[in-house]
Amino acid sequence: MNVATALQGDPGTRLERRLLLEAATHQNHAWLLSRPEYRLSPAEAATYHQLLTRRAAGEPIAYLLGRHQFYGLELAVTPAVLIPRPETEGLVAWALEQLTPDNLLPVLDLGTGSGAIAIALHVQRPKLSITAVDVSAPALALARANAARWQATLMGPPIVFVQSHWFENLGTQRFGLILANPPYVAEGDPHLKEGDLRFEPRSALCAGPKGLDALQSIIEQAPRHLHPGGALLLEHGYDQGAACRALFEAAGFKKISTRPDLAGTDRLTGGSLYPLPPEQD
């Protein structure tokens, strides 16, 4: 089999075939494009077929390739972590609005997974002090490796990684901004049987019968880990905006607001612990 025949087939899945062929041959797009007659070695052909078979069985392309783009950065991903979503880029964008270069509050990223949020912030604001926690040791190892790759090029404090179930191992530490994309899918949600979700860690997706358990526990505990004026920004499900706002209010937050994702559905809710001081000119 040569490159041209390996890529033949349904135009709708051609991009995926090309990416899997790149992985199987350890070559890039330009190399493949310029060598349509290149004959795959038996080992390359076998790897390519295995990857195609696994993809046909539904395995996410990001896990097969072992990488995914988030906020313009390439991150390694494994089945130990959620595949970073574009919705979560909205959380980073919201955080960056608050973390102006002259207002670099210490940040906490809860449930960092691949490290996506923490690393994106680090790249955008290298001088930020960022702590990232995850309860899963394999997730934390991956996040550390991802961070090492990007940190090498930047001047600034390295991201501090802590193995912790939410705030549990953070003692009395306080932060200026807490961010999380926690699990928020309801157990029993039919979407769990579809697409990439079938292969992602349940612990990163599901949180109780309504999907609110993790959101609730983070919102309730956050005030003890925020400086006065500090803020909490969370990603949540499309139908959880009202429930989140009520939880923020019950925990004493002010300036509570919900923002939509690019699809126009509620996705992010945030609030400040106390009213922020008036903006100065």
Ligand code: GLN
């Ligand atoms: N956004 C993901 C989904 O519904 C869920 C991610 C999460 O639970 N944090 O596909």
